[in-house]
Amino acid sequence: MADTEVLARSLHDVGAAAWFGGSLMGAVGVNGAASDVDDPRQRARVANAGWNRWTPVNLVAIGAHLVGGLQIARRDTNRIDRQQGVAALTLSKTALTGAAMAATAYSRVLGQRIMAAGDVPVAGGTEPLPQTPPDVAKAQKQLKLLQWVIPFLTGGILVTSAIAGEQERPAQQSKGFLRGGVSGLSKVGSGSSSRAGVGETLKAVLTGSSK
Numbered sequence: 584m585a586d587t588e589v590l591a592r593s594l595h596d597v598g599a600a601a602w603f604g605g606s607l608m609g610a611v612g613v614n615g616a617a618s619d620v621d622d623p624r625q626r627a628r629v630a631n632a633g634w635n636r637w638t639p640v641n642l643v644a645i646g647a648h649l650v651g652g653l654q655i656a657r658r659d660t661n662r663i664d665r666q667q668g669v670a671a672l673t674l675s676k677t678a679l680t681g682a683a684m685a686a687t688a689y690s691r692v693l694g695q696r697i698m699a700a701g702d703v704p705v706a707g708g709t710e711p712l713p714q715t716p717p718d719v720a721k722a723q724k725q726l727k728l729l730q731w732v733i734p735f736l737t738g739g740i741l742v743t744s745a746i747a748g749e750q751e752r753p754a755q756q757s758k759g760f761l762r763g764g765v766s767g768l769s770k771v772g773s774g775s776s777s778r779a780g781v782g783e784t785l786k787a788v789l790t791g792s793s794k
Contacts, residue, residue, distance in 0.1 A: 595651030601644035603737035614708030630708030
């Protein structure tokens with residue numbers, strides 16, 4: 584395995600793990616611990632202080648994941664085109680990544696909105712009190728959902744990455760290339776020109792599966 588591939592995999596996997604772990608810890612630890620602060624007007628400040636410290640690290644983790652993922656996708660162009668199941672998994676993983684990025688960005692917007700309101704009384708990082716201003720209460724209710732959506736999506740990224748690793752096994756590659764070729768053959772019509780197309784397709788499949 585080339586050094587560049589090791590680097591790409593490391594960036595991709597470590598970045599995703601940090602993104603997942605940080606979001607889960609934040610939901611359980613940072614937002615949860617804010618409710619233990621005695622002064623209700625300081626609870627949101629404590630939660631926001633924790634997230635402010637984590638945000639730069641999270642950005643680096645997301646960037647590392649994206650850079651590594653792009654390098655892996657570039658390497659796997661042939662497999663995405665010809666191995667059955669790889670293209671669908673790649674699309675699923677891309678959709679999960681995009682959704683996780685959008686949820687992370689919007690969570691940050693909501694956090695900034697709460698921070699801009701100042702020291703208002705709240706029950707916790709994502710829990711309002713009856714006397715909490717309506718705009719802050721609304722933002723907290725949205726954050727209460729998003730704090731679990733983000734680790735769910737990033738966890739999905741980790742799962743699809745594990746499946747992608749299984750697809751790289753030689754036996755899975757041979758099976759996937761062969762199935763991809765058979766799928767292509769089903770679209771070929773009859774006649775001599777079609778038979779020539781079948782031969783070329785089989786040749787490409789067998790050549791790809793032997794690599």
